[in-house]
Amino acid sequence: MAQQYGFELIRETEIPEINSKAKVFRHIKTGAEVVSLENDDENKCFGITFVTPPPDDTGLPHILEHSVLCGSRKYPSKDPFFELVKGSLATFINAMTFADKTVYPVASQNTKDFYNLVDVYLDAVFHPNITPDTLKQEGWHYDMESPDGEMVYKGVVFNEMKGFYSSPDQVLYLETGTSLFPDNLYGANSGGNPQAIPNLTYEQFKAFHETYYHPSNARIFFYGDDNPEERLKLLDSYLSEFERKDIPNPFAPHPEFSEPRRVTIPFDAGEDADNKALVTVNWALPDPLNVERTLSLQVLYQILLGTPASPLYKALLDSGLGEDIAGLGLDTDAYQMIFSTGMRGVALEDASKVEATILETLDKLVKDGIDPLEIEAAMNTYEFSLREYNTGGFPRGLAMMFTSLSSWLYGGDPLAPLAYEATLASIKEKLASDKHYFEKLIDQYLLKNTHRSTILLEPDSSYRQRLEAQERARLDAYRATLSDTEIEAIVAETHRLRQNQEAPDDPEAIAKLPFLKLSDLDRQSRNFPIEVSQHDGATIVYHDIFSNGITYFDLGFDLQTIPQNLIPYLGLFGTVLLEMGTEKEDFVRLTQRIGSKTGGISTSTITTEKYDRSGSALWMFLRAKGTQAQNDDLLGILSDILLTLKLNDKERFKQIVLTEKASTEARLVPAGHMMVASRLGSHLTLSGWVREQMGGIHYLFFLRELANRVDNDWDGVLADLDSLRKHLINRDTMICNITLDAPNWDK
Ligand SMILES: [Zn+2]
Structure with missing residues (x-):
């Protein structure tokens, strides 16, 4: 088997659908997996993804995502990313925490810039300078100006998640997974619930990094017109420091519900007494590894809800029960897919009717059949979007990475979701020989599927006050246990943390960052023909x-x-x-x-x-x-x-x-x-x-x-x-x- 820079080539194939040559490698020493796409796109993309199952609601994966970007072994600057962005040509630079994974993606059209960014990212994820202070700054800490002042919680993620929880749509997003999978990793909140964040200790934080930010748990993706050998060379220089490790696989199907669940959740409605409820119906579906099934369900979603004229969308709007459609749609970014729809702007007394409308509409579609024109339109729209692959301002390569991860992360083939032609042809064939192909999917995956939850998000004008009172009581109780010396220590700590944050970055540390020089830039500006x-x-x-x-x-x-x-x-x-x-x-x-x-x-x-x-x-x-x-x-x-x-x-x-x-x-x-x-x-x-x-x-x-x-x-x-x-x-x-x-x- 061919070996290059410490990697063995597992597979090599052309994928005409995305105009790329695809290679799948495994790092021999650590087992890290790499998908390397070679093509003529100058917007080069890279991403490294770790499976990061949240153990609880403390937001551990999210706080770690922030923390690894606060300086590393080779690049010890306090804020390498903000420094880099000032002089980079990056077309995308970010880090993202999902329910089950943490992703570090970048893209750039300039090759030098691209490798600089990849290098900073690799050093950040594998060798971050995470200290107890990092957790205090990015996660949470007790904050007190003076011994007689008020004690509060502060921290970047703590504050960010408080904001997050004040939007009903974002609460709905979190609760959908929790309601369907209460007993596995999707039942926990990877972003962090402000009520639980202060339970996180530095030991847990550090151990989580050691366990999961390891090459044996990494999926690494490259895409674009750069030299593919450079990719492997750079990767090996980071990966070969590590030994292979067994990391437990957290993915297993959740036990099926014997009957649907109903969940009522309060949300902060502010003073607006008119605020109405949000209702969604959500189904747990199988894993996304069977590409034909996933693609069929995506078309089914387009048929049912793709446009305001689609039958389920229209039935909901025509019901007059709410003002607009709500719900996650078809979510393929987890080990079990979710189909979710509902309405916002629903009067409380109508809440139960939304579920009935959805189920009755689906039942009617199965009994009477779906309008063939609707199926034709949805198939064409979906096929066109696959072929056009128009990701707008979002780099194409990164869109492909996420498509690939929907199978790859769960042990499936990373390339199968990208090579869609054969799958599409097979679906068309099935549809030609079975006019009720999509009706059967509705029946099997929705109507006959009891693994379902109905979420009622209920406006509650005193909810925020109750949460704030709880937080106050918790802080006051803690403060009551402290001696004067301990309080002095927290005050001193507050001032020390702030001084460190406000102190300018060490110029020597900044100088270590790989900035572009003028000579690295193309002298010609690009003109579009007009x-x-x-x-x-x-x-x-x-x-x-x-x-x-x-x-x-x-x-x-x-x-x-x-x-x-x-x-x-x-x-x-x-x-x-x-x-x-x-x-x-x-x-x-x-x-x-x-x-x-x-x-x-x-x-x-x-x-x-x-x-x-x-x-x-x-x-x-x-x-x-x-x-x-x-x-x-x-x-x-x-x-x-x-x-x-x-x-x-x-x-x-x-x-x-x-x-x-x-x-x-x-x-x-x-x-x-x-x-x-x-x-x-x-x-x-x-x-x-x-x-x-x-x-x-x-x-x-x-x-x-x-x-x-x-x-x-x-x-x-x-x-x-x-x-x-x-x-x-x-x-x-x-x-x-x-x-x-x-x-x-x-x-
Ligand atoms: Zn964040």
């Missing part, structure tokens, strides 16, 4: 860029022409364009047609100041994509939307307003700082003002009022919408932006 022309009054902007046969077609509408009072409507007008239906088709048929005949149509807005400070750029875009063969359908759909949009469906419009209101409200806590920034920015520039009007606090107030106006003044609302459409859809101010390689464009 050709501008005029056609019938509209401006056409064309980009000759290889797009794998896909046409990207964006229509831009200038918002400068919109009267001031109509600006807030723009926050939801993109949804109105796509989800109200046309004179020819209702919105379900229109959505199915978009799903089955295109690669997708979406809307977006740009609100920014021009770089030369000559004014604001304010645009709404209707963005469509499809293969060459879909061009005619695509243009037909766009013209239907623009020319025959149907606005006078009061019920549908009200659903859109309520959904938008509920999702804006759900963003308030997790994105509170963004809301404040938007409000402040609205006073500085025109684009800032427009952004606030159509997305900030002003927008939320507008939506709350609009929900009432739909009932009390529908004619007035309709007149506004009609006026907005007339101002917006205007050929003279339109821009058309097309991306497609020249050989295809000439056709």
